Amino acid sequence: MANNDFLLQFQEFDEDGTLSGNTKDSTSVDMDDMVKSQKQNKTTGPTPFGVENDELDTDDDKAELLSNGKSKNAPFWTFEYYQMFFDVDTQEVKERIFGSVLPWRGKNFVRLHIRSNPDLYGPFWICATLVFAIAISGNISTFLKHHGNPQYKYVPEFRKVTMAATAIYTYAWLVPLALWGFLTWRNSKVVNSVTYSFLEIVCVYGYSLSIYIPAVVLWIIPNEGVRWFSIVAALCLSGSVLVMTFWPAIRDDHRRVAIAIIVTIVALHVLLAVGCKAYFFSTREYDNTSIMGQKEDIKTVATKTP
Amino acid sequence: MAEVDEANKPLFAGLSDVSISEDIPVEGDIAVPMASSSGDDEFSTLDEPVKDTILRDLKAVGNKFVHVMYPKKSSALLRDWDLWGPLLLCVTLALLLQGGSADSKEDGGPQFAEVFVIIWFGSVIITLNSKLLGGTISFFQSLCVLGYCILPLTVAMLVCRLVLLLLNAATASFIVRLVIVTASFGWSTFASTAFLADSQPTNRKALVVYPVFLFYFVIGWMILTFSPSS
Numbered sequence: 303m304a305n306n307d308f309l310l311q312f313q314e315f316d317e318d319g320t321l322s323g324n325t326k327d328s329t330s331v332d333m334d335d336m337v338k339s340q341k342q343n344k345t346t347g348p349t350p351f352g353v354e355n356d357e358l359d360t361d362d363d364k365a366e367l368l369s370n371g372k373s374k375n376a377p378f379w380t381f382e383y384y385q386m387f388f389d390v391d392t393q394e395v396k397e398r399i400f401g402s403v404l405p406w407r408g409k410n411f412v413r414l415h416i417r418s419n420p421d422l423y424g425p426f427w428i429c430a431t432l433v434f435a436i437a438i439s440g441n442i443s444t445f446l447k448h449h450g451n452p453q454y455k456y457v458p459e460f461r462k463v464t465m466a467a468t469a470i471y472t473y474a475w476l477v478p479l480a481l482w483g484f485l486t487w488r489n490s491k492v493v494n495s496v497t498y499s500f501l502e503i504v505c506v507y508g509y510s511l512s513i514y515i516p517a518v519v520l521w522i523i524p525n526e527g528v529r530w531f532s533i534v535a536a537l538c539l540s541g542s543v544l545v546m547t548f549w550p551a552i553r554d555d556h557r558r559v560a561i562a563i564i565v566t567i568v569a570l571h572v573l574l575a576v577g578c579k580a581y582f583f584s585t586r587e588y589d590n591t592s593i594m595g596q597k598e599d600i601k602t603v604a605t606k607t608p
Numbered sequence: 609m610a611e612v613d614e615a616n617k618p619l620f621a622g623l624s625d626v627s628i629s630e631d632i633p634v635e636g637d638i639a640v641p642m643a644s645s646s647g648d649d650e651f652s653t654l655d656e657p658v659k660d661t662i663l664r665d666l667k668a669v670g671n672k673f674v675h676v677m678y679p680k681k682s683s684a685l686l687r688d689w690d691l692w693g694p695l696l697l698c699v700t701l702a703l704l705l706q707g708g709s710a711d712s713k714e715d716g717g718p719q720f721a722e723v724f725v726i727i728w729f730g731s732v733i734i735t736l737n738s739k740l741l742g743g744t745i746s747f748f749q750s751l752c753v754l755g756y757c758i759l760p761l762t763v764a765m766l767v768c769r770l771v772l773l774l775l776n777a778a779t780a781s782f783i784v785r786l787v788i789v790t791a792s793f794g795w796s797t798f799a800s801t802a803f804l805a806d807s808q809p810t811n812r813k814a815l816v817v818y819p820v821f822l823f824y825f826v827i828g829w830m831i832l833t834f835s836p837s838s
Binding site: 387393423434438457 | 718722737739740741742811812813814815818819822825826829830833835
């Protein structure tokens with residue numbers, strides 16, 4: 303009876319447009335919308351260079367607090383927990399890819415682009431594209447090398463896809479894990495001004511691999527000079543993005559430890575690039591088969607001449 | 609309080625006629641009429657000859673093939689999804705991709721299991737991707753659409769094998785096969801996006817379409833690089 307009267311009676315409205323006696327869920331939704339519209343204004347409008355770092359920091363704090371309260375409550379065995387990591391739009395993914403390719407002096411990739419919204423879409427699909435790009439262009443380059451050779455039988459080497467997938471996914475996921483563990487351990491000894499979460503490091507590594515996709519396509523061209531130029535260019539660009547991202551996190555540490563970490567990051571990056579080139583685009587096979595072809599020709603000529 | 613009731617009584621007077629007092633028992637058949645007829649259907653599908661069952665399923669599969677070849681905005685593929693068609697296409701494609709080179713050790717072509725795993729695992733990953741990005745399509749509907757849209761590529765595989773049998777010039781046959789595979793890859797991608805794109809939020813359509821593009825590109829690559837053992 304009381305409920306029916308409540309429904310039939312005229313309800314009083316508060317000044318801010320919500321029903322009186324309502325819970326505070328509606329107010330928290332308004333705050334999130336305001337912060338989200340602020341975020342969008344930030345991405346669209348240009349900001350002056352000097353003021354940028356302070357503004358980004360305060361917005362990041364606010365966004366972090368709100369996002370922590372809003373969405374990270376789902377337990378890890380539900381589907382909604384993983385949906386949080388795919389909360390990106392097409393435009394954001396494009397911006398992140400371009401940001402990882404073109405290093406800007408003074409702008410940190412994580413602060414500028416990731417902004418407490420690390421996603422798993424970019425790292426996963428960029429690695430998948432890179433795996434198939436390496437396998438396919440390696441196959442094409444082998445075919446082009448042996449094109450005039452009548453004894454060469456073309457085989458599409460699908461075993462190499464598995465090798466490429468293992469190598470790239472290991473690099474993109476285990477190296478960030480090791481780096482995150484190491485940085486967290488150092489953070490317990492020397493307090494750093496900047497700390498990254500595991501997913502942010504995975505994001506940086508995943509997006510930094512995106513420059514290799516055009517480089518790998520360029521490796522189809524059989525010219526060694528072009529190949530080395532493209533690999534060096536890709537290494538410089540993505541390596542500098544990685545270095546500039548991780549330098550603020552370790553510059554408060556001892557000098558030797560900081561240098562060692564930077565050298566390790568760059569060395570692993572170089573190892574991946576050169577290793578892929580050596581395994582999928584090796585030039586040694588060609589020499590062996592051509593030498594064998596010449597030997598057989600000499601034998602047939604020798605047996606023919608009486 | 610009483611005045612409010614007085615004022616409300618003429619408005620809601622009709623309700624008192626509808627209200628049921630406790631001493632009159634409620635009788636009637638709660639069962640929805642549709643439910644009883646589907647119950648009859650279940651009985652009859654058990655009793656019908658096997659030929660009817662198989663033909664009905666084959667007709668459904670064939671109907672969906674027609675919808676894939678002429679992609680219009682129809683919901684037939686989505687509403688009545690089934691996985692028979694994708695299974696049929698996947699097995700056919702995997703069998704056609706066997707070059708008959710099982711005896712050679714340096715066989716670089718894909719094994720039957722590899723093709724099977726690539727198609728099904730790839731479809732599952734693309735479906736999970738679209739659901740994680742906020743898509744409204746269900747898991748099996750998406751698997752159904754992705755599986756059925758392999759049909760143009762399977763047809764291209766058949767044509768490529770014919771071309772390899774008939775044409776002996778390597779370059780000409782390669783160019784013909786390239787054109788056929790490219791056309792069918794484009795057709796597959798277009799057909800599947802026609803079905804899947806509606807279920808995505810507008811600012812993430814490209815993020816969902818790109819994995820589908822990659823998936824059909826890899827399958828097209830496997831078809832193009834097929835070389836039978838001579």
